[in-house]
Amino acid sequence: DADVTQTPRNRITKTGKRIMLECSQTKGHDRMYWYRQDPGLGLQLIYYSFDVKDINKGEISDGYSVSRQAQAKFSLSLESAIPNQTALYFCATSEGSTGELFFGEGSRLTVL
Amino acid sequence: QKEVEQNSGPLSVPEGAIASLNCTYSDRGSQSFFWYRQYSGKSPELIMFIYSNGDKEDGRFTAQLNKASQYVSLLIRDSQPSDSATYLCAVTSGGSNYKLTFGKGTLLTVNP
Secondary structure (H helix, E strand, O other), X not given: OOOEEEEOOEEEEOOXXXXXXEEEEOOOOOEEEEEEEOOOXXXXXXXXXXXXXXXXXXXXXXXXXXXXXXXXXXXXXXXXXXXXXXXXXXXXEEXXXXXXXXXXXXXXXXXX | OOOEEEOOOOEEEEOOOOEEEEEEEOOOOOOOXXXXXXXXXXXXXXXXXXXXXXXXXEOOEEEEEEOOOOEEEXXXXXXXXXXXXXXXXXXXXXXXXXXXXXXXXXXXXXXX
């Protein structure tokens, strides 16, 4: 089983719908991150969390919210999805000392 | 805005050749530098990391760091078709290891 698991892996939805992407990890890391990837644009940081009481905005947080339900769980929500949120979303974890990120398999979201 | 710049490519090399991937960064406080490989539709996976000026070798891969020039590179010797992927340069931000900033990636194609 993957150390960092994302669900769903693929989702097609309509404009205005609320969407939640979930991430769980078994690596025991405190730090968790949500990134978005668009073709040709690399990875952009949406939100990150260092523990269950610590949530921080990244570069592109507008239109997104997150919840850190436990050390191992970090969810990303789109309250009212719009087509330009169509992208590949990655959850990642880090143990912090080196900065190395460990990625989940990605969630491909299509907003029609 | 901290930036990480990579040649967008695509970079095409023949099998057995040396592939050279380059990256520059704007934050002089960056401490850790990473190269990730990403196959199409897959999650990024760590190839190498480097913290100190100079070269670091791991098998066919060599990372080179020059903090004075704010430049980091990745050399792939004896390139194989299986090396064909997008290579992402990532740099820690703001003098700490809590957040990575990614370049847009360089697409490498190794031709048999």
